[in-house]
Amino acid sequence: METNNVIELKNVAKYYEMGDDTVRALDDVNIEIKRGDFVAIMGPSGSGKSTSMNLIGSLDLATKGNIYLDGHDIEYLEESELAQIRGKKIGFIFQQFNLIPNLTAKENVMLPMLFQEKDGAEREIRAEELLKLVELEGRMNHYPNQLSGGQQQRVAIARALANDPEVILADEPTGNLDTHTGEVVMKFLNKLNEEGKTIIIVTHNPELAKEHAKTIYSVRDGKIESVEKRVNGKWIKHR
């Protein structure tokens, strides 16, 4: 197993049984995520972007094929081991923000660290730091329903960074934000990538992908249609 790949999907398929029909959400898909890459997954609605994202983040299990997380086939990991690794290695940013409504911004950011068994004082200091980083120092004790969409997404980014993960997964992180706020979020992800984090986003905005990403996977009807990489500012088709 080449350890240069943080995450790798090998001949992965995801089928949904719907009565007599089988929905082939993904079919024979290969994805390799290199350390430090900025990957955009593109494609029309219903093409399988979210499905592949969920598999990459091990939020879902494949019907066929293998998924490797840091070289480990996740199929062979215990539930608790997988949760531990997921919490430590991967930070999620969702289109719906997915903050816990009964916790304040700060408590939301502290939560992933609780599951990594960091002690209380450390969690608090780190959460405050991260909220400052996303410019929310004035909103630490606000509950999600007291924050704007853009602010909630920034809390979600801070939460994704809590355990200093190698990989950030973001499924349409700007989908619920206006153009300007979306731009701010993308710039932030770019900065994180420059600092060495691997970023994977789902988007159906080609401009956004072309502007920020280094690798673009185009998905159509559950298959990878093309893989493009930016080399010296030019997009070169790989597959």
Add this chain to the structure above:
Amino acid sequence: MKKDYFVLALGNLKHRGIRSWLTILGVFIGIAAVVALITLGNGLRDAVTGQFSSLSADKLVILNAETGMGPPGSTAITKLNEHDIEVINKVKGIEEIVPRLIRITKIEFNKETEFSYSVNLPEDKNKVEVFWGALNNIKTESGRLLKTEDRNKIVLGFGVAKNLFDKEIEAGDNVLINGKNFEVAGALEKSGSIQTNHLIIMNEKDMKELMNIGDEWDMIVVQVSDSKYTETVAEKIKEELRKDRKEDIGKEDFSVQTPLQSISGVNVILDIVNLIVAGIAAISLIIGGMGIANTMYTSVLERTKEIGIMKSIGAKNKEILYIFIIESGLLGLIGGIIGAVLGIGLAFGISGIVNLAFGSEILKVTLEYHLILGSIAFAFVIGLLSGLMPSFQASKLKPVDALRK
């Protein structure tokens, strides 16, 4: 680390505010119903038992066969008299014979007229002892008990003294009994038996004089020396009286009631009451339990998405369960405590209304600690389990499926 989950759960409950209270409401309504119904059920059983408690295994009662049917004198009945006592006295195994008079009498006080039962206090010291024993050696609430040497004095049952008249009768007051003046020596404390509460007790001589009673008794109570032989003694008394009156078997104009006879009837009633009380308890437990399970189940189920979020940020199933167990356990506990307090209040309130309506403390409810602690524990455990179930199910979901909820 466990403490962190506790703090997390507590904060969650607090912030969910009204939702938490609604869940607690679902729990405490069930528990309040359980506690109130069982407490009242027990009170009901005690009340029924209390009405029969004066029956003891070593006493039997001889009555005129027609007693109680129609007004006195409407049928030609042979009244019980001194001669009968002599006849009964021939039977072996008798400890004491207490002849009794029970008459409805007019009682006037404070310009009001009412009716109640007068009974005779025997003159013989040993008979007096049996007399009070049959009343469970009741004490006075005010004044003193009647003495055999008292003349023109009476002791009143609780109900007569406190509730019969607009104004309460106190020791030392004078009342008219069948038109004649009597001084009230004392009033009895409240009894579980309605009959006892309605007694007017006076000395035998006074009573015979007042009502012009000659050689006759309304009933004869026989105390046997050994309760093992109550039935045998009863048979012997029947035989002797029959012989004396020259009557055939089955054609007697008197009856001998043994506790076995009357008690077997009572036992059926008590069994039914017990069954009803147990039924009420079982039904209220089931309904209460289902109410708790239902509210807890839905309150956790609607948070499946939260469970998905926690999983996606690295929570293990075990940790999710901790949080939800603490939450639903706390909700169950708080609901249980509130419910128990409310249920007790409800039971006391209802018994108070019933007693007010009856004018005597007929339905007495008591705090039963094992019921209270038991129902709080019940709420806690059911709450815990019914919170555990959906959170266990949700934690088993793949994060992506939990998130979709």
